[in-house]
Amino acid sequence: MKFNDRRTILKAGLQGLTGLVTVPVLGGLAGCSGEQDAQEQAATQIVAAPTRLPTQALSENVTLINAAPGNVLALSSKDGHMLVDSGSAALAQSVQLTLGESRVHTLFNTHYHPDQAGGNALFGEAGAAIHSHEITRQWLSADYYIPSQERWVSAPPEVARPTHTFREKGEMTAGAETIEYGYLLEAHTRGDAYVFLRDSNILAVGDVASPLKDPELDWYAGGWLGGRVNAMDDILELANADTLIVPAYGEVMTLADFQAERDMMWHLWERCSTLVSNGRSAQDMLEAGVMDEIGRNFDDPYRFLYDTAKGLWAHYTNFGGKTV
Ligand SMILES: [Zn+2]
Secondary structure, three states, X not given: OOOOOOOHHHHOOOOOOOOOEEOOXXXXXXXXXXXXXXXXXXXXXXXXXXXOOOEEEOOOOEEEEOOOOOOEEEEEEOOEEEEEOOEOHHHHHHHHHHHOOOOEEEEEOOOOOHHHHOOHHHHHHOOOEEEEEHHHHHHOOOOEEEOXXXXXXXXXOHHHOOOEEEOOEEEEXXXXXXXXXXXXXXXXXXXXXEEEEOOOXXXXXXXXXXXXXXXXXXXXXXXXXXXXXXXXXXXXXXXXXXXXXXXXXXXXXXXXXXXXXXXXXXXXXXXXXXXXXXXXXXXXXXXXXXXXXXXXXXXXXXXXHXXXXXXXXXXXXXXXXXXX
16 A cells, blocks of 8 residues: 555544742653653652743744753743743743743643643643643543553643643734644644744644654554654645744754654654554564664664554554454
């Protein structure tokens, strides 16, 4: 089966504090290793005094806050700030300190993971409108189970949950900027979203691009390799040669950087979908040398292949698997 058509994959199927502070714990660990750090920090509920985080100016009004523990994008105007992702619960006070005294009026979550949505409680409590895909709101509204850790994570408090949701795409303004946002189907979780600052030509994509950490597929939450490739193609349609693409972790990407990662994921898709449909396991794929073909060293190639196989099994009918 050939997958040159970017739509083929899905269509192929059956159709201000000082000293030590206590922070609210939001969410738990699912797919991301960065989340593990966030979860470990959150588990103690005690964090050091907030500190100013490193920043990078992307334009006159747009600042990237790093190490929160990942990236938090801030668009600033006289009304305050719009954020894309809120960082971890443990670092939320530091994000606010870095922003200064102006309030956060709007917050987008690219997905539910606690290293991106962990600061929701702080900003929600202060009155921010929180926007996300509907499924991300659902993940943040109920207890959920983490199979790899054999434990449940309690739902965050009401104030941390998205107040505005969408299912496909939408548009709004913040200051003079037009904001476009939309769904990235099953790319990393089942509730991923992009947020495009159209006038600034800055496109935040959350964990759907992963130039620093191993790309992760939260298969238990609905992410899988086919969805990842399709979503990356959707992002390529939005972007142009001058677009700054902001991943959840790592440096801002050019279009060429992003295209290279997409092509790597495409190669992995072609190889892994074929092998899995022929009954091969993650270990088989590792031994077949799949991870030696992509020109990048993953920290934990077996884990990537395990999550890949699980996601492919969950979407077996979407990639030509025979179910009868
Ligand atoms: Zn994530």
